[in-house]
Amino acid sequence: MSNVGKTDQASFDTDVINSDKPVLVDFWAEWCGPCRTLAPVLDEVAGEVGENAKILKVNVDENGDLAQKYGIRGIPTMIFFKNGEPAKTLVGLQGKDEIKKTLEELA
Numbered sequence: 846m847s848n849v850g851k852t853d854q855a856s857f858d859t860d861v862i863n864s865d866k867p868v869l870v871d872f873w874a875e876w877c878g879p880c881r882t883l884a885p886v887l888d889e890v891a892g893e894v895g896e897n898a899k900i901l902k903v904n905v906d907e908n909g910d911l912a913q914k915y916g917i918r919g920i921p922t923m924i925f926f927k928n929g930e931p932a933k934t935l936v937g938l939q940g941k942d943e944i945k946k947t948l949e950e951l952a
Contacts, residue, residue, distance in 0.1 A: 848891030
């Protein structure tokens with residue numbers, strides 16, 4: 846089972862904005878090759894950070910309003926939220942160490 850959850854327009858505020866821990870939101874799409882490559886990396890990171898942070902995915906094809914709100918121009922794009930605010934953005938395929946380091950800096 847994946848440690849990575851999903852969120853959408855309806856649950857975004859509850860899952861992300863009102864979270865009491867850092868949240869990584871991965872904006873992705875089914876047809877995106879680099880997004881599929883990133884998925885197992887995010888699973889690993891989620892398993893290692895455990896309860897200290899949340900990792901959620903947003904399908905840009907199904908949630909265009911969210912993608913537009915956060916200025917998503919290319920995918921994968923990861924936005925790291927702290928206290929309901931975007932704190933850092935990583936665009937493109939990133940390594941596990943970089944993702945984990947960014948989450949730890951926000952914890």
